[in-house]
Amino acid sequence: xxKFLLDYSSGVPVYRQIIDQIRFGIAxxxxxxxxxxxxxxALAVTLKVNLNTVSKAYKELEIKNxxxxxxxxxxxxxxxxxxxxxxxxxxxxxxxxxxFSSVAFSYGFSLDEIMxxxxxxxxx
Amino acid sequence: xxKFLLDYSSGVPVYRQIIDQIRFGIAxxxxxxxxxxxxxxALAVTLKVNLNTVSKAYKELEIKNxxxxxxxxxxxxxxxxxxxxxxxxxxxxxxxxxxFSSVAFSYGFSLDEIMxxxxxxxxx
DNA sequence: TATGTTGTACTATAACAATATGACAAAGGT
DNA sequence: ACCTTTGTCATATTGTTATAGTACAACATA
Numbered sequence: 216x217x218k219f220l221l222d223y224s225s226g227v228p229v230y231r232q233i234i235d236q237i238r239f240g241i242a243x244x245x246x247x248x249x250x251x252x253x254x255x256x257a258l259a260v261t262l263k264v265n266l267n268t269v270s271k272a273y274k275e276l277e278i279k280n281x282x283x284x285x286x287x288x289x290x291x292x293x294x295x296x297x298x299x300x301x302x303x304x305x306x307x308x309x310x311x312x313x314x315f316s317s318v319a320f321s322y323g324f325s326l327d328e329i330m331x332x333x334x335x336x337x338x339x
Numbered sequence: 340x341x342k343f344l345l346d347y348s349s350g351v352p353v354y355r356q357i358i359d360q361i362r363f364g365i366a367x368x369x370x371x372x373x374x375x376x377x378x379x380x381a382l383a384v385t386l387k388v389n390l391n392t393v394s395k396a397y398k399e400l401e402i403k404n405x406x407x408x409x410x411x412x413x414x415x416x417x418x419x420x421x422x423x424x425x426x427x428x429x430x431x432x433x434x435x436x437x438x439f440s441s442v443a444f445s446y447g448f449s450l451d452e453i454m455x456x457x458x459x460x461x462x463x
Numbered sequence: 464t465a466t467g468t469t470g471t472a473c474t475a476t477a478a479c480a481a482t483a484t485g486a487c488a489a490a491g492g493t
Numbered sequence: 494a495c496c497t498t499t500g501t502c503a504t505a506t507t508g509t510t511a512t513a514g515t516a517c518a519a520c521a522t523a
Contacts, residue, residue: 243447287520320366411490
């Protein structure tokens, strides 16, 4: 199962963050074909958001045929293709790294300091 | 002068994108102390957004003492550093690295991928 | 069959983002 | 002085995001 995480300081709408994390989770192999996602109610509680917000995210992914829903049963990964084009994944990586380095540099940290610190991060 | 570019598909509010790009411009050295930014009206035309949107971005940066505005003259970079107490420097580094890695992991990127990408960041 | 779980649908409300307009204030140049 | 340029402010309007609450439909299981 994937670990969801919301970044309220990013300005990106919650339902879009959920969508992206599912899509990228599929792209990275953390989410596999047929795997069940948390129920809309469960994820809403976990993320402390409204049920409708999660529902909106799931529904948009269902329209794109990435998820398949069955009332009374749950929501599942129905396709692992086309979730995220290779280029988009690369671009995303660049984007968040650039954004992060921007913040780090503005605080006066060097690339070496950053790398050193990141090495000590536990992957969990 | 910095080159602004909006990404409407990102979900990030326009005024925030402007803020981020100025901050990154400063952090990367593309924007220097005392340099004048485009006027609110000029940038609004360039980006095809409303004047108020640019104004909002500039004003927020002025509140943080990163920009300085003079009516009738323009807006300028007034600071290229973030005031951070030295005591909290290490803590800050850990904090932003942890936050960043969490976000990166939630998108399914590995530590290796992150490190690899960061190596390519240009400090200029 | 009855109950609980799951996704769906709808209304109403609030906050935010962005636009369109218009007017005003401060500084500079002529 | 006058005009232009600059940033600022205020109002109204539109669309999006998110919440709260309620009800309903489909499915699984005891």
